[in-house]
Amino acid sequence: MRFPIWVLATVSLAWPALAFGQATGTGTVTGRIVDTSGAVLPGVTVTLKSPEALGQFTAVTDAQGLYRVANLPPATYEARAELQGFQTAVQRVAVRVATTLSVDYTLSVGAMTETVNVSAETPIVDSERAGLSVNMNNVALTSLPISTQRRYQDVWALVPGVFVRPDQADINPSVNSRGTSENSTKLDGMDVTDPFGGGVFSVNFNYDAIQDIQIKTLGAEAEDGGRTGGFMSIVTKSGGNDVHGSAAFFVVPQKFNSSNVSGVPPNQRKDFQPDLTLGGPIEKDRVWFFGSYRRVAEDQTLNNAPVPRQRRGNLIYVKGTAQLTQGQRLAATFQWDRIIAHNGVMRSSGTGAPSATSGLSSATPQLVAPSAFGDQITGGPLTGVNYTWVMRSNLLFQFIGSWMINKPQNAEPIGTLDLTKVIQTNAAGNIAGSLTTIANEGSFGEIEVSNRSMLYLYPSFSFPVAGWASHDFKAGLELYPFLRNKQSRTITPVEFYYRPPGTTGASDILIERDTYRTNGSGASVNNYAYEHIYGGYFQDRWKPRANVSVKAGFRVDSNAIFTKDRQLVLGNAFPPGFPTVTADQEFAQTTFAPNVGIAYDLGRYGVARGTAGRYYEWLDLGGGDGTSHNPYDVLRANPRTLAPALNQSLPGAFALGVNYGQDNKKTYDNEFSAGWEKRLPSASSFNVTFVLKRTWDFQGSDDMNIIRDPATGAFLGRPFPAFDAVLRTYAPNYTFQDFRSLQFLYTKNFGQRWGMNANYWYGLHQVVRQRFNPTRDILQYLGFTPEGDTNKWQTPRHQARVSSFVRLPYDVMVSGVYSFTQGPRSDVLTGNFPLNSTAPTIVLSNGRTVADPFYTGTAGNAFPRAGRRGVDMIAADNVHLVNLRAQKAFELGAKRKVEFTADAFNVFNSDAAFGFLSADARSANFAVKTNFVQPRVGQLGIRVVF
Numbered sequence: 001m002r003f004p005i006w007v008l009a010t011v012s013l014a015w016p017a018l019a020f021g022q023a024t025g026t027g028t029v030t031g032r033i034v035d036t037s038g039a040v041l042p043g044v045t046v047t048l049k050s051p052e053a054l055g056q057f058t059a060v061t062d063a064q065g066l067y068r069v070a071n072l073p074p075a076t077y078e079a080r081a082e083l084q085g086f087q088t089a090v091q092r093v094a095v096r097v098a099t100t101l102s103v104d105y106t107l108s109v110g111a112m113t114e115t116v117n118v119s120a121e122t123p124i125v126d127s128e129r130a131g132l133s134v135n136m137n138n139v140a141l142t143s144l145p146i147s148t149q150r151r152y153q154d155v156w157a158l159v160p161g162v163f164v165r166p167d168q169a170d171i172n173p174s175v176n177s178r179g180t181s182e183n184s185t186k187l188d189g190m191d192v193t194d195p196f197g198g199g200v201f202s203v204n205f206n207y208d209a210i211q212d213i214q215i216k217t218l219g220a221e222a223e224d225g226g227r228t229g230g231f232m233s234i235v236t237k238s239g240g241n242d243v244h245g246s247a248a249f250f251v252v253p254q255k256f257n258s259s260n261v262s263g264v265p266p267n268q269r270k271d272f273q274p275d276l277t278l279g280g281p282i283e284k285d286r287v288w289f290f291g292s293y294r295r296v297a298e299d300q301t302l303n304n305a306p307v308p309r310q311r312r313g314n315l316i317y318v319k320g321t322a323q324l325t326q327g328q329r330l331a332a333t334f335q336w337d338r339i340i341a342h343n344g345v346m347r348s349s350g351t352g353a354p355s356a357t358s359g360l361s362s363a364t365p366q367l368v369a370p371s372a373f374g375d376q377i378t379g380g381p382l383t384g385v386n387y388t389w390v391m392r393s394n395l396l397f398q399f400i401g402s403w404m405i406n407k408p409q410n411a412e413p414i415g416t417l418d419l420t421k422v423i424q425t426n427a428a429g430n431i432a433g434s435l436t437t438i439a440n441e442g443s444f445g446e447i448e449v450s451n452r453s454m455l456y457l458y459p460s461f462s463f464p465v466a467g468w469a470s471h472d473f474k475a476g477l478e479l480y481p482f483l484r485n486k487q488s489r490t491i492t493p494v495e496f497y498y499r500p501p502g503t504t505g506a507s508d509i510l511i512e513r514d515t516y517r518t519n520g521s522g523a524s525v526n527n528y529a530y531e532h533i534y535g536g537y538f539q540d541r542w543k544p545r546a547n548v549s550v551k552a553g554f555r556v557d558s559n560a561i562f563t564k565d566r567q568l569v570l571g572n573a574f575p576p577g578f579p580t581v582t583a584d585q586e587f588a589q590t591t592f593a594p595n596v597g598i599a600y601d602l603g604r605y606g607v608a609r610g611t612a613g614r615y616y617e618w619l620d621l622g623g624g625d626g627t628s629h630n631p632y633d634v635l636r637a638n639p640r641t642l643a644p645a646l647n648q649s650l651p652g653a654f655a656l657g658v659n660y661g662q663d664n665k666k667t668y669d670n671e672f673s674a675g676w677e678k679r680l681p682s683a684s685s686f687n688v689t690f691v692l693k694r695t696w697d698f699q700g701s702d703d704m705n706i707i708r709d710p711a712t713g714a715f716l717g718r719p720f721p722a723f724d725a726v727l728r729t730y731a732p733n734y735t736f737q738d739f740r741s742l743q744f745l746y747t748k749n750f751g752q753r754w755g756m757n758a759n760y761w762y763g764l765h766q767v768v769r770q771r772f773n774p775t776r777d778i779l780q781y782l783g784f785t786p787e788g789d790t791n792k793w794q795t796p797r798h799q800a801r802v803s804s805f806v807r808l809p810y811d812v813m814v815s816g817v818y819s820f821t822q823g824p825r826s827d828v829l830t831g832n833f834p835l836n837s838t839a840p841t842i843v844l845s846n847g848r849t850v851a852d853p854f855y856t857g858t859a860g861n862a863f864p865r866a867g868r869r870g871v872d873m874i875a876a877d878n879v880h881l882v883n884l885r886a887q888k889a890f891e892l893g894a895k896r897k898v899e900f901t902a903d904a905f906n907v908f909n910s911d912a913a914f915g916f917l918s919a920d921a922r923s924a925n926f927a928v929k930t931n932f933v934q935p936r937v938g939q940l941g942i943r944v945v946f
Contacts, residue, residue, distance in 0.1 A: 022070045022462060022472070023388050023398045024189040024223070025235045027095040028128075030068040031103040033061050033081055040065030041107060044083040048093065050075040051240050052211070054288065054323050066546065070472075071388075071396065074137070074212035074235045081105040084112055091118035094749075096135040097212045097235045100128040121683035124749050128541075128549035130597025131219015131611045131673060132689050132743070134159045134757065137212050138237075140750040143805045143815050145885040145903045148252060148271065148939050152207040152234060153200050156183075157819065158803050160743040160759035161217045161691065162230065163795050166821045166879040167914040167931040171200065175217050175230035176693055177739035177765040177795060178669070182229030182618055188236055188319070188333060190384040190402035191225070195454040195483040195531075198620045200232070202407060202452075203382060204337040205317040206275045208246055209292035211235045218673045218691060219597045219611035222537035222553035223460070223474060226593065228615045228669045228695070238321045238331070239288030243280035244895075248943035249273070256938030260911040268301035268308055269937065282320075291318045296339055305343070307370045313339030313379065327390035337379035344376035345411045347420045347445055347494060367439045371415055374444035380407040394465075400458040406451040406486075411444075418443035420494045423508065426924065431498045431509065432640045434835045434924050438499065445492040452621075453484045472541040478555075480533035485621045490524045491516040498640070511644055512636045528564040529586075529621045533557060547601035554595070559619055560588040589666055591616040606678035609689075617667035617697075638851075639838045648841060649850050666731065667697045683749035684756075693739040700732040703775040706853075713781030715852040721844035725853070734773050737794075739765045754806040765794040778854045778861055788868030796822040811889040816882065823876035823912070826919040827864040833857035835922035862920050874919060874927055877912035881905075881933060894946075901941040909936040 022028055033044045046067045049056040052075035059067045072095045081089045087110035093103055101123050108116065136155050146154040149169070156173040157164045163174045172180040181198030184191065194202035216224065216231040224231045252271035259266045272295075279290035294315040301308040316336040323329055346368050384402035391397055421442035424435035460476030493515040497508035539553025562584045595613030602608060637644030675689035705726035707716040720726070743761035748754065769789040772780040779789050799822065805815030839851040839858065855861055866872035887901045913929035920926060 022474075023396060024186075024400065024458070024460070025073070025097055025233065025386070026070070027072050027074055027097055028068065028070040028100040029072060029077075029079065029093055029095060029103055030066070030100060031105065032065045033067065033105040033107060034065055035086070036106060036108055041083060041086070044081050044086075044105075044107070047080045047082070048072065048077040048095075049080075050077040051242065052076065052238065054238065054285070054321060054329065064546070071390075073238065079103060081107060082112060083107060086110060086112065087114040087116050088112055089116050089118055091120065092122070094122040094137070096137070097214045097233055098133070098216070099126045099135060099214070102127055121749055121752055123679070124683045124747060125607060125677055125679045125685045127547070127601040127607050128599050129219075130549070130551050130599045130609050131216060132161070132675060132687070132745075133214050133216040133218075134745070134747070135212060135214045136757075137750060138208070138210055140755065140757075140803075140805075141207055141210060141213070142943075143750070143755075143813065143885075143887075144803050144817055145815060145883040145905065146803070146817055147883075148250075148903070148905060148937060150207060150250065150273070150275075151204065152210055152213060155213055155215060156200070156230070156232070158757055158759075158801055158817075159215045159217060159230070160689075160745050160761045161741060161763070162215075163763075163799065163821075165914065165931075166819065166881060166912070167933050169934060173200065173230060174795065176671075176691055176741060177737065177763065178229040178695070180229075181620060182227050184225045184227045184229070184231045184618075185234070186225075186232065187234045187335075188331065188384065189386050189398075189400040189458065190333075190382075191454070191456045191458075191478075191480075192382065192402070192404070193618075194452070194620070195404070196409065196450065196452050196485050196621045198618055201378075202404070203335060204339075204379065205315045205335060206277065206292040206294035208248065208275055208277050209236050209290070209317050211237045218671070218675075218689065219551075219609075220595065220613065220615065221551055221597075222539040222555040222593070222595060223476060225478060226533075226535060226555065226557045226591070226616055227618045228667070236317065236319055236333075237277070237279055237290050238319065239279035239281065239290040241281050241284045241288075243278070244946060245276070245278035245280075246943060246945045247277075248275040248941060250275070250939055250941040252937060252939050256940075258909050258936040260906075260909050260935040261932050266935065268299070270299045271939070272297040275943075285323070287320070287322045289318075289320050292316075305368060305373075307343045307373060309344050310342040311339055311344070312342075313337065329388045331386040333382075333384045333386075335382040335384075338377070339379050341376040341378075342414070343370075343373040345374045345444070346372060346440060347374075367437065369439065369441045372420060372440045372442055372444055374411050374413050374446065377408050377410040377412075381405045382407070394463055396462040398458075398460050398462075400456075402454075402456045404452065404454040404456075406453050409450040409452065411446060411448040413444035413447070416443055417447060417490065417492060418445060419492050420445035422494060422496045423499050423505075424496060424511075425499045425501060427501060429501050431500075431511070431642060431644075432837070434922065435498065436925060441505070442495075443492065445494065447488075447490040449486075449488045451484075451486045453482070455481050455483075457481065469542065469544045471543075473538070474541075474553075475538045476536070478533075478535040478537070478557075480531070480559075483531040483533070483621055485527075485529045487527045487529070488524055489516070489526075509642065509644065510637075510646070511640055512634065513646060515633045515635070529561065530564065531559060531561045531619070531621055533559040547603070549599045549601075550597070552594075552596040555593050556590065557593070557616065558588075558590040561586040561619060561621065587619060589619070591666060591668070593668075604679075606676055609673075609675040609677065611671070611673045613671050615669045615671060636851075638841065647849065648839075649848055667695065670694045670696075683752070685747050687745040687747070689743045689745075691739065691741040691743065693741075695737040695739070696733070697735065697737060700734050700773065701727040701729040701776075702732070702773060703853075704728050706775050708775065708854075713778065713854055715840075715842055715854060717842060717844055718850075721846040721848055724850070732773065734771055734777075735767050735769050737765065737767050739763065748804075750805070754804065756802070756804040758800075758802040758804075760798075760800040762797055763795055763799070764792065764797060766790060766792040767794060778856065779863060781854075782856075782863055783867065784863070785868075788864075791869045793825040793827075793870055793873065796824050798822040805885075811891065813885075813887040813889070815885045815887070818883075819879070819881045821879045821914075823878045823914065825870075825873040825875050826916065827869050828866070828872045828874060829862035829920040830865040830922060831856040831858075831862045831920075835859065835920060859918070859920055859923070862922075865921060874916065876914050876916065876931070877929070879912040879914060879933055880908075880910060882907045896944070896946040899941075899943045899945070901939075901943070903939040903941070904936065905939070906934060906936045911935075 086107040192203040257266040296313040423439040457479040496512040535557040537555035597611040635646040638648035677687040741763040748756040769786040915931035917925035
């Protein structure tokens with residue numbers, strides 16, 4: 001087999017650069033070289049070298065004057081084009097992660113020793129990209145006032161197609177309508193996504209350590225992983241031959257806090273955040289080190305709570321990079337991010353895990369007594385390795401491995417473990433009427449230990465093949481030998497009290513008690529859930545023509561989730577013949593996911609793009625996928641009187657996620673996109689993309705322990721009266737989801753005097769009802785049709801964001817972030833009976849008295865007042881938020897400078913409310929605004945770079 005000259009000539013220097021064969025976490029530079037007459041120049045040597053990347057990278061142009069250098073770590077390179085008899089051309093090129101840049105040269109006749117510096121900005125359009133992605137480098141990260149926390153996760157909020165709630169401090173991105181647990185985060189190639197719930201906050205560190213970030217929202221390739229959401233790839237700095245680093249300090253003084261809710265004083269917030277980075281050589285041109293540190297010290301009184309949430313912790317990231325041999329490179333990392341948040345959690349009910357107090361979601365935290373808050377402990381160690389070996393000119397091997405070791409997500413009371421008390425009342429003094437929570441008292445009432453571990457192994461081979469044009473094949477395995485969550489809960493009951501108006505706690509009347517069941521005896525619930533995932537992929541990046549790029553591939557994943565000792569726990573709990581599964585295995589599935597994409601470079605008319613693919617849901621250890629959410633016994637007074645008796649047992653699900661049957665659970669997307677991108681002057685571009693996504697969500701379940709009148713839906717009884725719902729989780733196809741979106745993106749390179757990222761997107765997300773669940777859907781008995789239950793307002797439809805900076809004279813920089821989010825719509829709800837009225841009951845065959853789970857007097861069983869969805873609705877506020885920064889730099893010489901910054905977040909102190917306390921017309925809280933955006937806050941900072 002013959003290979004092009006430009007492949008064979010890449011093995012001569014310190015770090016071999018494959019023409020194709022791109023390693024994870026790297027970029028590519030390609031281009032054409034001609035002389036001043038336009039004639040192509042074969043044999044030109046192109047060399048790229050950077051103080052930010054070990055070694056140098058080289059290629060030689062072929063007979064068509066084309067060159068290609070792959071496997072480039074993200075950095076700013078000096079790219080030299082040299083040929084005997086021509087002047088040497090030198091250009092600065094900013095290489096981005098997972099991006100291909102086209103850099104062309106025109107060489108003039110002259111001595112090779114003569115150098116011509118090309119001042120053109122680095123091109124921004126990737127002519128080989130088929131989908132949609134956005135890159136952010138360190139300059140953009142450290143220049144934009146995205147949030148006071150200064151986290152890499154905040155970048156999600158700047159990408160088209162990504163919905164983040166503007167009222168919450170923490171980022172939980174939903175990408176093109178998919179769930180917040182469906183995103184992937186890779187750090188230097190290591191999968192660091194939360195194995196329990198798929199969240200983006202499982203790993204935290206000082207983001208000044210980051211070299212480049214890419215977020216891919218469309219057109220994921222087979223190597224990107226098995227998810228249906230977005231893919232974030234982070235590459236950190238590696239050190240250098242010179243010692244360099246930064247030291248920063250940011251503070252939020254108490255006086256810089258405002259209030260945007262009438263009657264609520266400013267939050268009592270104080271932040272002190274020192275940041276450090278340091279990198280340099282251990283052995284020049286061979287071994288480098290880099291490290292970063294951040295101290296977290298944040299006090300914030302959310303919603304005017306009686307005590308502040310006090311977050312304390314240390315974020316450490318250390319990386320060593322070594323050039324082992326001419327073609328072998330090794331990087332090893334260690335990360336630590338333990339944080340303790342005093343007063344960080346509260347119990348809002350007895351029916352689930354504690355709620356974090358991380359946002360202004362409602363007025364609840366200001367009602368919580370100090371004793372009813374709990375502490376939250378998160379974070380721990382992560383170790384990793386990234387080994388790359390250029391085995392020969394046409395074969396690249398890479399191995400990435402990481403171990404997330406018992407990262408906790410724990411909660412515990414501050415003082416005594418005792419009852420949690422929820423106090424409710426109404427102005428009318430009517431205990432039988434609609435009640436509103438006015439206080440949480442007692443204890444936090446829960447000790448929860450959740451230690452999460454994940455072993456990740458990722459070997460891959462890349463090999464170019466010259467046949468019909470050029471192919472870059474890549475085959476690899478993505479293995480998770482174990483994902484593990486060891487969980488233990490010690491849970492006290494939650495009691496609900498009615499407090500007559502004008503009285504104190506001495507007059508409280510007990511109306512309900514929620515008590516967790518345990519897996520046998522004692523007060524603790526223990527669970528050990530674990531998962532195995534074995535995936536493999538094959539993909540091809542094919543260049544049939546110089547201006548056409550095709551990417552196609554597939555991946556196969558097999559995974560199984562287990563809950564240890566289900567047989568021991570459940571074997572004696574059920575009577576003979578009870579319809580359940582007691583085997584340890586919860587779920588198992590094998591999936592096949594193909595994808596294809598094409599990019600057609602039309603020259604001055606832009607680049608046309610298109611993608612198609614199938615993507616499967618990531619099955620994590622949270623939710624119903626593997627970790628138990630043990631049921632609770634609800635004892636409620638029925639009827640509620642001034643002398644009530646807790647005489648009514650309400651339904652709940654049984655322990656350990658009992659499944660009737662063991663069907664595969666395959667939720668998948670069919671995704672299609674078409675786009676066009678036009679190069680504009682000054683290293684900028686404009687992009688428009690249309691997205692069509694259909695999701696088949698097979699996470700349905702039927703209640704197999706219920707008897708109901710088939711005509712009226714009246715609850716008649718349960719075949720196994722000692723238990724409540726027994727759910728069969730399988731693939732019923734009751735609904736599917738459609739998402740259609742038109743997305744616009746303007747990007748201006750952030751590397752020069754000014755930069756900008758501006759996007760607008762319109763998204764229509766609907767859940768289409770095909771038929772009703774025969775045992776659980778109440779609407780089928782109320783005159784609704786499947787069409788009437790189709791929901792077209794799942795997410796706000798209009799969203800826009802603009803982030804930009806400009807460098808002014810005298811080393812002054814001004815930057816800002818603007819975001820617009822259309823307020824969500826909610827169906828106005830109602831029911832057949834007054835809200836919170838006494839529920840109809842039935843006496844089961846064993847004498848148990850239980851409530852009808854379909855009863856429409858409760859808030860959970862309300863239905864749209866209009867008789868169909870999307871007709872009679874209330875709209876929350878549209879949200880406009882503006883953040884601004886002013887920065888002044890002073891040059892200190894010897895590549896040192898100091899920067900002083902002043903930030904203002906929510907400059908105009910918007911008081912937009914993103915939700916309502918209730919959308920039920922029967923409630924006293926109907927259309928009462930809540931979920932206010934965070935008020936204006938100021939921040940000062942100083943940063944020294946050396």
